[in-house]
Amino acid sequence: MLVVGCGTTGSALAILLARAGVTVDVVEIKPGITALGSGITLQGNALRVLRDLGVWDQVRAAGFAFNSLGLRAPDGTLLSEIPDARTGGPDLPATVGMNRPELAAILAKAVAEAGAGVRFGVTVDTLTDLGDTVRVVFSDGTEDGYDLVVGADGIRSAVRGMIGIDIAPEPLGMGIWRVHTRRPAEIERTDLIYGGPCFIAGYCPTGPDTMYAYLVEEARPRESIADADKPAIMRALAEGYGGPWAEIREDITDPDRINYTWFEALLVDRPWNRGRVVLLGDAAHACPPTFAQGAAQCLEDAAVLAELLLAADRLDQALFDAFMDRRYERVKAVVEASVQLAEWQLHRVQDADMPGLMRRITAMVTELP
Numbered sequence: 001m002l003v004v005g006c007g008t009t010g011s012a013l014a015i016l017l018a019r020a021g022v023t024v025d026v027v028e029i030k031p032g033i034t035a036l037g038s039g040i041t042l043q044g045n046a047l048r049v050l051r052d053l054g055v056w057d058q059v060r061a062a063g064f065a066f067n068s069l070g071l072r073a074p075d076g077t078l079l080s081e082i083p084d085a086r087t088g089g090p091d092l093p094a095t096v097g098m099n100r101p102e103l104a105a106i107l108a109k110a111v112a113e114a115g116a117g118v119r120f121g122v123t124v125d126t127l128t129d130l131g132d133t134v135r136v137v138f139s140d141g142t143e144d145g146y147d148l149v150v151g152a153d154g155i156r157s158a159v160r161g162m163i164g165i166d167i168a169p170e171p172l173g174m175g176i177w178r179v180h181t182r183r184p185a186e187i188e189r190t191d192l193i194y195g196g197p198c199f200i201a202g203y204c205p206t207g208p209d210t211m212y213a214y215l216v217e218e219a220r221p222r223e224s225i226a227d228a229d230k231p232a233i234m235r236a237l238a239e240g241y242g243g244p245w246a247e248i249r250e251d252i253t254d255p256d257r258i259n260y261t262w263f264e265a266l267l268v269d270r271p272w273n274r275g276r277v278v279l280l281g282d283a284a285h286a287c288p289p290t291f292a293q294g295a296a297q298c299l300e301d302a303a304v305l306a307e308l309l310l311a312a313d314r315l316d317q318a319l320f321d322a323f324m325d326r327r328y329e330r331v332k333a334v335v336e337a338s339v340q341l342a343e344w345q346l347h348r349v350q351d352a353d354m355p356g357l358m359r360r361i362t363a364m365v366t367e368l369p
Contacts, residue, residue, distance in 0.1 A: 001148040002027070002136060003116075004124055004159050008295055009281025010152035011107035012302035015053050018114035020310050025146070026116055027138065029123040029153070033101075033108045038180030038259050039212030040103060041190070041204050041289075042096045044088025045365045046296035049303045051092070058106045063098030064205040066189040074196035076243020087366040095190065095292075097204035097211070099180065123153075127162050129275040147315060149277045150305075155266055157283035163274040169264040172288055172342050174199065175219040177234045178259045181251040183211035184244055197240035199345040203248065213238075213248050216345070219262050230258040263288035263342055267335045270324040271317075278320060280305060285331045287338035290345075291361060297331055300369040330369060337361045 001017065003010045006028035018024040042050070042063070050056050067086070071079045084094035111118060121140075128135040133145045151159025155169050183205050193201040203213040215237045225233070231252050238249040252258070266286040272279040281298035304326050312319050337357055344352040 001025070001150065002124075002134075002144075002146040003150045003152055005151070005153035005157075005281075005283070006030075006033070006108070006111070006118060006120075007152065007154060007281070007298075008103070008107065009283075009298040009302050010150070011104075011111050012049065012053055012299050013150060013152065013280065013306055014111050014116040014118075015107070015114045016302065016306035017309065018111070018116040019054075020306075022309075024114075024116040025144070026111065026118040027122045027124065028118065028120050029139075031121045033104050038100070038178045038257065039097055039204055039206045039210075040100045040295060041292040042098065042103075043292055043296050043365070044086050044092050044094055045293075045369075046088070046299050047092045047096060048088035049296075049299035051088075052303060053107075053110060055106050055110050056092075059096060059098065059103065062102045062106065062207065063096040064188075064207055064211075065093035065096045066205065067094045068189050070189060070191035072191050072193045072243060074193055074201075074241055076241065076245065078191075078243075085362045085366065087362060095204075097190070097206045099206050099210065099212075124149075124159065124162070127159070127277055129277060131275075134276050147276065148309075151277065151279045151283045152281050152302075153283055155264065155282040155286045157279065159277065160268070160279055160283050163277050163279075165268055165274070165279070167266065167268055169266040169286060171219060172263040172265060172339065173219050173346055174216055174263040174288070174342055175222075176261055176263065176289070177215045177217070177230075177237065178212050178261075179214075179234060179248075179252050180206075180210065180212050180257045181248060183207070183209050184247045187211055187244055191244070193241060194345070198237055201238070201241050201245065203244070213245075216263075218346075222260065222262070225260055227255045230255040230260065234258060263290075265335060265339050267332060270328045271320050272324065273317075273320040276315065278305070278323075285335055287335040288342045290338045290341040291334060291358075293334045293338065293361070293365065296365065297334055300330075301327060304369050326369060330364065333364060334361060
């Protein structure tokens with residue numbers, strides 16, 4: 001089989017299948033393992049899959065685990081500390097923060113050790129479904145045939161368009177600034193601030209002496225932001241926050257450590273396959289980081305599809321339908337709830353039932369997918 005994309009989703013699927021003896025080829029358009037952004041928040045249900053991949057010990061060692069969430073006022077006053085739900089089970093932390101490049105490197109090593117073949121700087125030019133096989137022409141001019149092709153090539157998936165699914169991510173009107181920086185000793189969990197000059201201000205520890213901090217504002221044209229101006233813009237936004245933010249603000253100086261992206265959402269209607277080509281992860285669904293469930297849902301996709309493929313004696317539409325029965329409504333609920341939270345914040349809705357929505361999604365993702 002062929003996996004297009006060597007991000008979190010594609011790597012997880014390749015590990016699970018290659019480890020079980022399936023011949024897996026992976027192509028990645030980038031010249032090597034890279035990871036955009038500064039850090040990643042992994043909830044318990046993501047950690048549950050990472051444990052199944054056999055990389056939990058490395059993730060735990062590289063990241064920073066915590067089991068509570070703090071809420072602060074804009075001036076830095078701690079309003080409350082809330083025990084966070086252990087959605088992966090009582091034997092896993094509620095949350096692990098880590099640097100994205102470190103997670104990418106851990107997964108890449110596991111892909112190689114599982115025996116999957118990976119080609120960097122190569123992608124798919126054309127796909128032709130012949131019924132019992134898919135003929136693939138690659139960007140380097142080579143060709144091959146596969147029983148199954150998985151498009152795990154991200155939110156701007158090329159595979160999605162190749163199989164005739166005409167949908168693009170929808171901007172939600174919010175943008176997020178992230179900076180990878182030094183972790184003050186007092187920061188040992190995520191603290192969130194709702195209000196002040198931004199919709200959300202927060203941070204997440206990612207290691208013994210690192211963290212990423214983020215500020216969510218109304219979206220501004222991305223092309224209007226010069227790299228050299230990023231520190232000044234982010235420092236100005238951070239001026240409205242006290243407590244740990246005073247120390248964080250002093251370290252916002254290097255534009256190379258700052259990432260700005262828009263909140264976007266995407267949900268492909270079921271089914272996610274066309275014949276023997278199927279979309280997975282962000283290629284099929286993506287949500288703003290309001291629930292920190294993006295990576296978790298991608299990892300769950302890979303785990304469920306691998307389970308079904310390894311148990312099947314044939315590859316037909318019934319298998320893809322079974323995959324949709326297990327994934328679609330769960331993913332749809334997460335995407336819609338993540339968008340709802342963003343819209344409530346964008347429009348500053350005062351009577352929104354955020355706690356109720358959070359409880360419902362937390363209960364759902366605690367259950368096995």
